[in-house]
Amino acid sequence: MNYSVIRxxxxxVLKFEGLFLCLPLLVGxxxxxxxxxxxxxxxxxxLSLGFLLSFRKPKNMKFYAVEGFVSVSLSWIVLSLAGxxxxxxxxxxxxxxxxxxxxxxxxxxxxxxxxxxxxPMSRCCLLWRSFTHWIGGMGVLVFVLAxxxxxxxxxxxxxxxxxxxxxxxxxxxxxxxxxxxxxxVYTALTISEMLLLFFTGMPLFDAVNIGFATAGTGxxxxxxxxxxxxxxxxxxxxxxxxxLFGVNFNCYFLLLRGKLKSAxxxxxxxxxxxxxxxxxxxxxxxxxxxxxxxxxxxxxxxxQVASIITTTGFSSVDFGLWPQFSLTILVLLCFIGxxxxxxxxxxxxxxIIIMFKTVLKELFTIKHPxxxxxVKLDGRTVEHETVRSVNIxxxxxxLVMFGSVLLVSLDNFDFTTNFTAVVxxxxxxxxxxxxxxxxxxxxxxxxxxxxVLIFDMLAGRLELFPMIVLFSPLTWKxxx
Amino acid sequence: MQxxxxxxxxxxxxxxxxxxxxxxxxxxxxxxxxxVHELSSECDVxxxxxxxxxxxxxxxxxxxxxxxxxxxxESDELNILCCVIARxxxxxxxIARVRNPIYSNEAGFLQEELGLxxxxxxxxxxxxxxxxxxxxxxxxGIDSFAGGKMEMIRFRLSEQAGLDGISLKEVADxxxxxxxxxxxxxxxxxxxxxxxxxxxxxxxIISMVASRVNADRFFRKIHLQTNGVKDTMIIxxxxxxxxxxxxxxxxxIAVKIIETDEVRCKELCELLPRAAVIHGDxxxxxxxxxxxxxxxxxxxxxxxxxxxNILLSLFAKKRVKRKVVTKINRSQLNEVISNLDLDSVVxxxxxxxxxxxxxxxxxxxxxxxNVKTLYRLYGDRVEALEFNIQEDSMITRVPLCELKxxxxxxxCGITRGNQVIIPNGQSIIxxxxxxxxxxxxxxxxxxxxxxxxx
Numbered sequence: 014m015n016y017s018v019i020r021x022x023x024x025x026v027l028k029f030e031g032l033f034l035c036l037p038l039l040v041g042x043x044x045x046x047x048x049x050x051x052x053x054x055x056x057x058x059x060l061s062l063g064f065l066l067s068f069r070k071p072k073n074m075k076f077y078a079v080e081g082f083v084s085v086s087l088s089w090i091v092l093s094l095a096g097x098x099x100x101x102x103x104x105x106x107x108x109x110x111x112x113x114x115x116x117x118x119x120x121x122x123x124x125x126x127x128x129x130x131x132x133p134m135s136r137c138c139l140l141w142r143s144f145t146h147w148i149g150g151m152g153v154l155v156f157v158l159a160x161x162x163x164x165x166x167x168x169x170x171x172x173x174x175x176x177x178x179x180x181x182x183x184x185x186x187x188x189x190x191x192x193x194x195x196x197x198v199y200t201a202l203t204i205s206e207m208l209l210l211f212f213t214g215m216p217l218f219d220a221v222n223i224g225f226a227t228a229g230t231g232x233x234x235x236x237x238x239x240x241x242x243x244x245x246x247x248x249x250x251x252x253x254x255x256x257l258f259g260v261n262f263n264c265y266f267l268l269l270r271g272k273l274k275s276a277x278x279x280x281x282x283x284x285x286x287x288x289x290x291x292x293x294x295x296x297x298x299x300x301x302x303x304x305x306x307x308x309x310x311x312x313x314x315x316x317q318v319a320s321i322i323t324t325t326g327f328s329s330v331d332f333g334l335w336p337q338f339s340l341t342i343l344v345l346l347c348f349i350g351x352x353x354x355x356x357x358x359x360x361x362x363x364x365i366i367i368m369f370k371t372v373l374k375e376l377f378t379i380k381h382p383x384x385x386x387x388v389k390l391d392g393r394t395v396e397h398e399t400v401r402s403v404n405i406x407x408x409x410x411x412l413v414m415f416g417s418v419l420l421v422s423l424d425n426f427d428f429t430t431n432f433t434a435v436v437x438x439x440x441x442x443x444x445x446x447x448x449x450x451x452x453x454x455x456x457x458x459x460x461x462x463x464x465v466l467i468f469d470m471l472a473g474r475l476e477l478f479p480m481i482v483l484f485s486p487l488t489w490k491x492x493x
Numbered sequence: 494m495q496x497x498x499x500x501x502x503x504x505x506x507x508x509x510x511x512x513x514x515x516x517x518x519x520x521x522x523x524x525x526x527x528x529v530h531e532l533s534s535e536c537d538v539x540x541x542x543x544x545x546x547x548x549x550x551x552x553x554x555x556x557x558x559x560x561x562x563x564x565x566x567e568s569d570e571l572n573i574l575c576c577v578i579a580r581x582x583x584x585x586x587x588i589a590r591v592r593n594p595i596y597s598n599e600a601g602f603l604q605e606e607l608g609l610x611x612x613x614x615x616x617x618x619x620x621x622x623x624x625x626x627x628x629x630x631x632x633x634g635i636d637s638f639a640g641g642k643m644e645m646i647r648f649r650l651s652e653q654a655g656l657d658g659i660s661l662k663e664v665a666d667x668x669x670x671x672x673x674x675x676x677x678x679x680x681x682x683x684x685x686x687x688x689x690x691x692x693x694x695x696x697x698i699i700s701m702v703a704s705r706v707n708a709d710r711f712f713r714k715i716h717l718q719t720n721g722v723k724d725t726m727i728i729x730x731x732x733x734x735x736x737x738x739x740x741x742x743x744x745x746i747a748v749k750i751i752e753t754d755e756v757r758c759k760e761l762c763e764l765l766p767r768a769a770v771i772h773g774d775x776x777x778x779x780x781x782x783x784x785x786x787x788x789x790x791x792x793x794x795x796x797x798x799x800x801x802n803i804l805l806s807l808f809a810k811k812r813v814k815r816k817v818v819t820k821i822n823r824s825q826l827n828e829v830i831s832n833l834d835l836d837s838v839v840x841x842x843x844x845x846x847x848x849x850x851x852x853x854x855x856x857x858x859x860x861x862x863n864v865k866t867l868y869r870l871y872g873d874r875v876e877a878l879e880f881n882i883q884e885d886s887m888i889t890r891v892p893l894c895e896l897k898x899x900x901x902x903x904x905c906g907i908t909r910g911n912q913v914i915i916p917n918g919q920s921i922i923x924x925x926x927x928x929x930x931x932x933x934x935x936x937x938x939x940x941x942x943x944x945x946x947x
Contacts, residue, residue: 169537185555186495186518186539396526 014488015080017071022084022171023091024067025157030095031059033148034141037099041137048135051103059095079488081170085154086479089471092153093117096145105138110460117467119145120153121474122356124232124326124443125434125466127456132237136218142233143225149474150229150258150356151199152176159192174479178353179364179406180399184266198265199356203228206254215247227254230357232326232443239328239451245312248329252312252319256289259323259351261363280391281352281363285322288349288362292342293318299339314339322346324358326443333450340446344433347440358441358473360410367395367403409477414439417469421462434458438466439473494518494857495559499545499575500566501528503824504590504615507846508563511873512853513538520554523566546574548582556582561853565590565845576609586610586856588849594732611852618848619841620736623818626837627791628721628744630816631712633698633837636868638879638929639908645676645868645877645931646708650697654715662689668714672707674915676700676905676931677875684871686901686933700870700877702905702929704913722746722790722815728775728805729796730754730761733820733841737793742767749784751775776801778808791816799823806835864938865927875933880940882926887941894918897945902932904943 034056041049097116100106106115111127118125119142131139148156152175169188173181183191207224211217222235234240240248260282267276277283297314304310316329321343332343350359370388377386387394417435424431426448433445434455444451455466472480482488494517498505501523513519513536521538522545523529533540543550545564556562562579564572569591576587588611591597597614604612625635633647650656659667661675677700678685678693685691693699703711725741727734730752738748748768752758758772773780775796786792792809794802799821806819817836824840831838854867866879882889888896893904893916906929907914907922914920922928930943937943 169534183539186520186537188537190518 014083015071015073015075015077017069018074018076018080019084019087021067021071022154022157023088024063024065026088026092026153027059027063027095028067029063029153029157029160030092031056031063033144034059034099036144037137037141040140041135044136046135046137048099048103048105048137051099051101052137052141054102055095055098058098062095076170078170078173079482081174082479082482083488085171085174086471086475086483088154089120089475089479093120093467093471096120096141099141100138103135103138105134108460110463111456114455114463114467115142116145117470118438118443119143119231119233120149121441121470122146122149122229122231122324122358123438123441123470123473124226125438125449125470126233126443126454127463129454129456130237131233131235139235140218140222143222143231143235146229146231146233147203147225148229150231151195155192156196158188159196175475176354177358177474177476178261178361179367179403180396181354182263184263194266195262198262198269199228202254202257202265206250209250210247213246213250214244219243223251226327227251227325228258228356230255230258230323230325230351230355230441232320234327240316241329241331243329245309248312248316251327252316255319255323255325255327256286258325259285259319259355259357261352261354263354278391281366284366285352285362288346289315289318289322292322292346296335296339296342299336299342303335317343318346321442322349322357322359323351323355324440324442326437328444328451331450331452333446333452344436344446347436347442350440360407360440363390364403364406366390367400368407370395371400371404406477409481410439413469413472413477417465420465421458424459424462426457434462434466435469439469441470441473494561494853495555496520496853497522497545497551497554497556497559497562497579499523499562499564499572501525501532502565502567503842504565504846504849505563506532507824507843508565508849509536509538511846511850515854515857517853517857520559522550522554544571546571546578548578551575551579551582556585559583559585561586561588561856563588563849563853565849569593569596573603573607573609577607580608588613588852590615590845592616592732594735611849613845613848615841615845616732617736618844619733619820619839620740622839622844623733623737623793623820624740624744626818626839627725627741627746627793627816630722630791631717636870636877638702638866638877638906639913639927642908642911643702643704643906643913643929644708645700645702645870647698647700647870648712648717650693650695650699651717652695654717656693656715657695658692660690660692661687664693668711670707670710670714672915673701673703673711674903674905676702676877676903677870679871684874684933686875686903686931698871700875700931702915702931707915724749724789725791725793726751726784726786726789726813727793727795728802729794730757730770731795731797734793734795735761735764737795738765738768749789751780751784776805781808787812788814790814791818793818793820795820803830803833803835807833810834810836873935875931876935876937877929877931878937880928880930882922882924882928882940885924887944889922889924891921892918893920893922896943898943899932899934899945901934902930902943905929905931 034052038049038052093116097112100112101109106112114127154171154175184194185191203224207220210220219235226233264276264279264282293315296318297310301310313329317332320327348360349365350361351357353361353363374386374388378384388400414435418431421431429446430448434449437443437445449455496517496519498509499522501521509521509532519538522541526542529540529542541554556579562585564575566572572589576589579585579587587609589609591612592614600612603609631648636645678687679698724747727750730750734750741748750768751771751773753774755772758770761770792813794805796802802819806817809817819835819838821838821840824843864878865881868877904916907916908927
C-alpha cells in the first residue's frame, strides 16, 4: 500500500478543516464569545498538522482501490477527532466521547445529539455543529478533489469510496470537474434555501443553521424542539428542501444541461417521490385525529416522512407519541433512505429497487428454470457486479446492525430504544424512538455504546466498505 | 479539448493514455464492458458502453460540445459511420481508421464528401515510414518542417564519424560544412538540449535540423550513408508489403517479396507487376540463402508473428549490407526489444496513434495560439514546435543573442519566404517568419513563451 499518498491526503483534509473552522471562529468573534478561543487553537492545530503532513508531495501518486478506501475512512476519523476539539476545549461538552459523538453525528449528517438542551450553547459552537453537516453531506474528499489541482494517479477511487450509491459515475470526463459541479449545485441549493427562509421571516442565524443542516440532510437544530416552533410556512419550505436534497444530484446536472426529459425519467427519483407521497398520505390518514385541521395533519405527516426518508431527522412535533402504524412506517422509511448520489443516508432507493427486481428475477427463474432475464434500471441492464455488491452490502449491513444492537443492549435499555438507536445512527437519521425519540437524546448511553454508535454512523455514511476495509487485517498485511 | 474515442483496442488505449494526461476531457466508447472499465479506472476519463455509431450513445457522450471524435474500432465501416454521424450531430473534427485499401484509396473523396478530417490507414502509415527509412538508411527518424523545406533528422553517432569527444562549437570546423544545427542529444536514459560546449560521444542519438541538401553534405562528411538502398527483400506478403512495394517501385528500388501462401503469391503478382514474388518459406535459412540474402541491400521482416520477425532480423543483420527493418505489432515488450541490436523497428499501431496524436495536438494548439506544427521526440520528453510569427513582439527585430531564452530551449531554424536560415547569435526574427524551437519545456503556447518569465 502506498502510505505516503494516504499521508498526503490526510494532510490536505486537515488543512481544509482548518479553513472550514474559520467560519464559526468569525461568528464567535462577532458575537464576542469565549468559545472562539477554542476554535482558534483548533485551527492552529489543524493547519500546522496539515502542513506538516502534506508538506512533502509524494513522488508516487499511484492510487488504487485500497488506498482510496483507507484514506477515505482515515480522513473521516481524523476529521472527526479534530472537529470535536472546539466542543471539548471550550468545555461546552465536557466529556471527550460525548464531543466526539456530537461531531461524528455532525459530519456523518446523522443529527443524533447527546445534548438535552441546545439553546444554552454558544453561537459559534451551534454554527460549527450545523456546518459539519454541510461539509459531511457532499463529502470532504469530494471538496478536496474539486479544489486541489488534479494530481496524477486516479483520484476517482477517492470519490467512489466517499460518495453514496451502488455505482458511482462521473458526470463529466474529469474527476475534478465532476466534483466541482457537484459542489456548485450543492452550494447554490443551500444558499437559495437560506435566503428563502430568511426572507419569509426566520431569524438569520436560524436560517443559516437550518440551511446547512437541511443541505447535508443532517438534522441538528438550534432550538430545543428542533423545528417545532417555526411558523407553518417555514416548515413547508424545509420539507420541500429536505426532499430536494434527497434527490440524486445527477438529476440536477441533467436539468442544468437542459435535458429535462432524461432527468424526469430517472426511475430512482420517481420511486423516491412515489414512496414519499404514499407514506405521507398513509401517515396523515393514521394521525388525522391528532390535529385539528387537514392542512396541519398533512404538513406534519409530510414533514416527518420527508425528514426520515431523506435521513435528515428534524421533527416538527414529537412523533414518538403517534400511533404504532405511523411509527412503523417511519421506521421502515429509515431503512430505505434517500437516492444514491444525494446527501442522504440509508440503504438508498436504487439499492432497494435493484434488490426488489432481483427477487422478481429469482421468482421468474423458479417458474421458468431455463429462463433468461436481466435486472434493469432506467431501461438499462444492471451489471452482475453491481447486483452482487448490492447483495453483499445488505448482508454486511444486517450483520453490523445486529452486532451493534447486541453491544448496545449491555446498557439494559428496552429493545425499541436499542434497536432504533442503532437504526437511527447506521442510517444517519438522528432521532429514534422511546428513550432516543425526537424529544429525547443519546446522552444516557454508556461510553462503550456511544463508541459503537460512532462506528455505526461512520460505517453508515461511508457505506460500510471503507470502514470494514480499515479493520480488515488483509489490508495491512505486507505483501511478500 | 473535448474528445470522444470510439474503440478501445491497442490504438484506442494508447491514445487515451496519452491524451488524458494532456488536459483533455475524454469520453471512451466501446461495446465491451471489461475493456471500458479497465481503461476508465486506469485513466481519468469517462467510460461508456455501447455502439459508437449510435446517435443516442454519442449524444450521451455530449457530442454537441465535442471538438474531436476519433474512431478506431476494428471495423472500417463502423469507423466511417461513427464519423459521419458525429459530423451530422455537431461541428466536430473527425478521424477514422480505415484499413481496407478499397476505402482508403478513396480517402480524398471520403474526406471531402463525408467531412472527415483525417483518414488513417495503419498499414499505409507503416509502409510510408519503412520506405522513408529505406530511402534514408542512416537516419532513425525524420520529421519535416516548413512544408518539407527543413528537416529534423535523428541518427546514431557512429565510430566512423570521427566526432567522438568533439564539442559542438568545433563540429562545423571539423566537418568543414555549414547550415546545420544539432538541437537535441540523447545519451542512455538522458536527453540534452545542448549548447556550444556540449561534448559528443559515440553512440549518442542526435537530432539535427538542416535542409535536405545540407544534411546530405553533412552526412557524406561524417561517412554516414545517405543515398537510398538499391534493392530490398521483404518477408511476408501482407497489406504493408503491398503498400511498401508500390512506394518503393515508384522511386526505383527493386523489390523482392517472399511469401509462403501460393494463392497470395498469385494475387501479389497481379497487384505488383514490377516486384519479384517468390513462393517459399521466408523463415527458412535455405530459402533466404537461395535468394542471395547476402547480396541484398536491405531486408524488411513483415510476417504476422513478432517473434519470427525479430529472429529473422537478427539473422539478416549479419548478412544484409545496409538496412534491416522489423515490424512488431505488440508494444508491451518495448524494453527488451530496444536492447536487441535490431537496427530499425516499426510499430504500426503506435505509428497510427502517433499520427492521430499529432493531429489532435496541433488542433489543440491551433486554438488560441500560433503553433503550426508540433512533434514530440525522445519518448515525449522533448518538443519541436514551429511557430508563425504574425506580429512584431518582444522577440522580433532583436539579435537572438540579446534575447533571454528559457533554459533547455533552442531556436534552431527560421524560414523566411523560401529561404531557410540556421540561426546564430546575430540572426533576427522578422514579422511573417516561421520559427522552429526545440525544447524540453513542454507545453509552450505562444512564440513569446520562449523568453524567461520575468
